[in-house]
Amino acid sequence: MHRRLAVRGLVQGVGFRPWVWQQATALGLIGWVRNTSFGVEIDLHGEPSLMDDLQARLWQAPAPAKVERVDVLALSTEEPPPAQDKPFDIQPSVSEPHAHTTTIGADLGVCSRCLSELFTPDNRRWRDAFINCPQCGPRYTVTRSLPFDRAHTSLARFLPCPTCDAEYKNGADRRFHHQTNTCPACGPQVWLKLTDGSEDRQAPVTAAWKLLQDGGILALKGLGGFHLVCDARQADAVARLRQRKRREGKPLAVMMANPASMPPWAHMTPHEQRWLQSAERPIVLLPQTQRARDLLPGVAPDLAWLGAMLPYTPLHYLLFHEAAGSPAGTDWLTRPQELVLVVTSGNVSGSPLVIDNETALLELAEVADGWLLHDRDILARNDDSVLRVRPDGSACFIRRGRGYAPMPMALPSHEGMKHDAHQDPAPSVLAMGALLKNTLCITQGDRALMSPHIGDLDAVDTRVVFTRMADAWPAWLRTQPEALACDLHPDFFSTILAAHMTHAQASASSGIQPLPLIQVQHHHAHVAAVLAEHAEEPGAHAPVIGLALDGHGLGSDGTVWGGELLWVHDDQAQRLGHLWPLSMPGGDVAAREPWRMASAALLTMGRENEISRRFASTQQAPMLQQWLTQGSSKLVQTTSLGRLFDAAAGLLNVLAPYSQSRYEAEAAMRLESLAHACWPAKPLKDGYAITADLVLDWRPLMAWLADQHDAPMAAAVFHATMGAALADWAALACERGGLRTVVLSGGCMVNRLLDDALHAALTQKGLRVWRPAQYPCGDGGLSLGQAWVALQRLTKSDSCASPSPPA
The missing domain is CATH 3.90.870.40 (DHBP synthase)
Structure with a gap:
């Protein structure tokens, strides 16, 4: 009997082919195994029961390999070929011209077996700075192209020595067919270079340690x-x-x-x-x-x-x-x-x-x-x-990079999409993310791949990296995007580049239509990213209530959002409610100067006459008080929870002696740290109200906060009260809509006190709570949400995605 199998998943660069060779050889099967553009292909001749045995064993491949799918490509009763010197062989990889859908492994920390060799004096890899094996070491960061073979990596220039070559060819060796195998004799070298131009190549690590000691x-x-x-x-x-x-x-x-x-x-x-x-x-x-x-x-x-x-x-x-x-x-x-x-x-x-x-x-x-x-x-x-770790052991990612990126996520189809397993795959979408903590995300059929963290696109050098990545990421995967997705904000560099890319193909040749450009509202994308993570769970494609809580995002009405209560169903979103609006004196400057946001809160509470006294050490405070007292129709309004946290931090003067944040979210982070000293705390009684049109009024809490002198206690009560308020707000929306699932998203969910309090309160109300656990809850996860929404719009039978550039 003859059988040919296609194995998909994380099966390249992780010792999977050598493991298959060992299993097939032990079973006495004839054939071969090789890397392909989709994963690994296995050709078998032998008794049907033995081939069944091997096929079943594939699902138990040792980590870090992970088999996701096994398909039978061919099945026949033809006779096996004549037995060769190697009845079962590892053949050279083949690279077809179509898309690379294999999974390339992320970079992993050095394993315990390699550590044992590293620190054994009589081992030939004693103190080898590049020791690795199929279970550990670099993968993604040394890969030039796919399939994963040494010739396609940055190790290609290092020719194996006879001993390494013997390990590579020995089926009993743990580095059998290991593509990045090296040793001190044939592998990369380390050296220390000092500012005076001198180099140490004899004992560079010893010299480096001396430098640190000094x-x-x-x-x-x-x-x-x-x-x-x-x-x-x-x-x-x-x-x-x-x-x-x-x-x-x-x-x-x-x-x-x-x-x-x-x-x-x-x-x-x-x-x-x-x-x-x-x-x-x-x-x-x-x-x-x-x-x-x-x-x-x-x-x-x-x-x-x-x-x-x-x-x-x-x-x-x-x-x-x-x-x-x-x-x-x-x-x-x-x-x-x-x-x-x-x-x-x-x-x-x-x-x-x-x-x-x-x-x-x-x-x-x-x-x-x-x-x-x-x-x-x-x-x-x-x-x-x-990342930080929640009490239940799950992770809240703050930045997703080494070790996790670019591992893919499954995107299962559902009844709202046109495609299924027997039709053409869903169109490929390249999602461009937002301005801060940028990532890219590309979809390939039933999976999405998010790039590692790129950074903030307000820096020119980062824009260059982002632009190159937007070209290289699809090319690396041999996947031509059929649509692009981006944020609504017209001034984000990611939006500008997306608009340019949609027309680049059309301008290259007459008659080619621009690619569809699908703009996704910022907070809808936050919620959608969590829905993409939970897409395989029951109810994932039913309406949910989403809490999108962050610092800034352009709303569909052109105003600044950031504390949003949304109804979300697949690619559709509706704003049900928001936080009580807060002014931003000075515009974006207010996001960096908490005393300005505190002044805005005092204005909202009718206490603007306190500004100059409270912030006497700030030279601009009297001028701001006078301006606000006179009234100004030019103040930017925001519903952002992040800015409300800044206002609370300003009222408690948590940045003293500084009046301006030295880095993003410093005020909120220091407020959280103050609260931690008195945590857990009880919510303030009557500390908030919810209007009939679902506006969450925080003014009672802030009025109380403005009169407190015990900053740690006040910060803890602020966190507890906001957690209770947001939970009641979401629960009321669920009750009105007959829904049972609440999605928590946005950069404010990095705050562990708020996250834990909100999750506990919603769970106690009997609601199902979904939080991001594989991707960042902040803007680093936006590209996934954009891709998720765009993919569903494209695959709906009544899709009408507009190719027009953003306004």
Whole structure:
């Protein structure tokens, strides 16, 4: 009997073909396995029962492989071919001209078996900075093209030595057919370059550790880009890093050797430890200890949480190994280590992450005292992922990058779409995201792939990266978008580029129509991103109530939204209610100066005569009071919850001695940290009202807050009351509409106190609550929501997507 199988999923670059070879050989089957554009193809000859056995085993492939689908391409009774020297073989990959629908693995932290080899003195990979295997190491960031073969990666230039080649050909070796296999004799090399131009190639890691001991700042080339590293325990070094990087105040991430090293610096639940130790190795936000506040004051000043991670590259581990005295074996990795490193993105604030040696030497010349470089090229930028862990163990992603991107998400069809498994696949949509925390998302049939974090598009350099990515992302996947999706805001660079791209194809040749451009309202996209995550759950395509809570987004009426109660059904959304409007004195400036938002709140409560007294240290306060007292029809109005948090922070003067935020959301983050000291708290009685037309009136709460002097207690009550108010608001909308599902979305849901309080209150009311768990709740997830809405509009039988550019 003959059978040919097509296997789809994460099956390239993860040791899947060698594993299939081992299984087929053990069963005595004849045939071959090879990589293709869609995944892996297996050709089998043998007894039907044995082929059934192999087909069943495919679903149990060892991690990180993940089989999602197995199709039978051919089935016949033909005789097997004559037995060769290799009855079952791994054949060269084939690359068809159609779209690449295989899944390329994300970059994973070094595994325990590689660590054991790394720290065994008589192992040939002792202290090899590039040790990896099918279960760990770089994938996406070293991939030039698909299918995943060495020739298509940045390892192509490193020819295997005889010993590595023997491992590659040995079916019993754990690196059998491992595409990125190297060793110190044939692989990439590390060296340290100092500011005086000198280099150390003999003991670069030892020299790098000496530089850190001396208070220096090290630019270290990692998996998806450079890190800037210093000893977190040396306050002067941290201060220099902040000054040189122009990152005043914004929290810095830290790296510790192992979980045993965490307790002196951060509290950690079992759920949080599980995320920290996962192969993806994200940065996890953990509550700081008092010792961390005292001894690491410059790392996360005035915040309750510390962004912590574990080493994930051999190079990181080697620095900790040096600090531990270079012991043999791995026992030292189970014991607490004193070293705490600041490990932050290798760039100057506002610029893209640096990924190549030449740029690092140029752009980080005024930041770093030394560069720990290597000659394995980084082909794709991928910054560290950042998340916090909820009480139920799920993640709230703040940034999705290394370890997770570009892993795809399934997009199942449903009765509202034209296509099914027997028809042409759904059209491909390229969604462009928004202005801040930008990502791209492209759909391919029944899946969506979101790019790693790109950044804020108000920086010119980031716009260049974004523009290149918008071209390269579809080309890399050999997928031509059939439509584009973007935000409503006409001034967002993502919207402008989307409009340009829709007409680029038409201008290239007469007679070609512009691609459809589908604009999706900002807060609808927030809710839609969560619906896309939950698309396989019952009721996913029924109407829901959505709470979209963030700092800013253009509403369908042309005003500034941000505290929205929405009715959402697939590609349709209706605004049911909003927060009581708040003025923004000075426009966008008010988003950076909480005292202005506090002044606006006082104006709304009829207490504008208090402005100059409350903010006496601010030179502009008397002028603003006079302007507001006289009345102005030119004030921008917003319904944003983010701006309401700024107003609360301003009333409690949480930024003192500063009058302006030093980084995005600083006021809200410090307000949350203040509240954490008195959490949990009870909601303020009669602290809010809900009008008949579903406007949530926060004025009673803010009037109370304005008279408080115990800032931590007041901040906690503010959070508890807003959680209760939002829950009652959503529950009332559910009651009126006969609905049972509430979707929580938007950047404000990063706030763990608000998230936990709101989720608990809604659950107690018997409502089903959906929150983002795989993608960022803020603007980093917008591209997924845009793609989800656009795809449904295109696949509806009455689709009428307009190709017109945004107004």
